[in-house]
Amino acid sequence: MTYPYYWALLIGMMIVTFALRASFVLLQDRLTLPPFVRQALTYVPQAVLAAIVAPALFADSSASLGGVLDVRIPAALLALYVAARSKSVLATLGVGMGTLWLLSYLANLAT
């Protein structure tokens, strides 16, 4: 068991997710959203997704990977470009993983 609190975490995630989904559908007459909350909500995906992705790409904690760590940055930048242009998950994954594999292979040759 790699993550000791895993199942408790899942229950917690279920409660949070279900509460949000069920909120108005079950308690419609007792809840209303103020306009500034609605406005702020439109920026949640951009801010949260970027906040998750940036450290995962640029400050990877798995430093033990050694030389491999460096090649993730160019692969990520190219993938970001493809993501912005194509807006396709598959194209982004294809280019990102392909670049990573190619660069990792080249880095291995060099060492």
Place this chain on the structure above:
Amino acid sequence: MRFHRDAFLSGVRDVAPMMLGVAPFGLITGVSAASIGLTPTEAIGMSIIVFAGASQLAAIALLEQGAAVAVILLTTFMINLRMAMYSASLAPWLRTISRPMRSLMAYLMTDQAYGFSILRFRRDPDTPKREYYLGIATPLWFLWQAATALGAIVGTQVPEDWQLDFAIPLTFLALLAPAVRDRPGLLAALTGGVLSLTLAGLPYNLGLVLAALLGITAGTIAERFTTATTSEDAS
């Protein structure tokens, strides 16, 4: 209440083309779960209990980074806040449906179930709501379970030097890009990303939460400014 089969099937037909996009996303989520050392049982458990794609992927990324449970829950909350908006928007249409059925419909709520349903209800208010919604939501549920399970099982067989964990940030990039549609949105993303990187040293990944909140604030303030200038231009 009679079950309107036609409306259910009409939902199934509408959602069919979306399956093509959901299946790979589910596979990636399953493979990512395996890549951080979750067993197939743990991965499948997550899909059934949580059933929320982006939050599942975020939880996987954060588990790998060793984030605190509270931070993962806060992130889940932020990623799924939009569901409260969907819930508010759907609620008036679902008043006549029984409470247990509404709970089931809430559990099955996805971007697609909301998007298709609200469009159909507005266009044709006589649509049997429960059946149409379930016609969208149920096939997606089964597909999600199958795809994540397959990914989780296959993923354990993949050698580590394929570095499949890199698929996690890549998928988030692909989700992020179409979400950035205007300048305030771009500012929200840049603020969130840069601050999250800067604050990455904070304990329990609290930097993520702080960066996201400041990103949201930046976007909201920027929108105020943009609308203010536009209305001045107009006058």
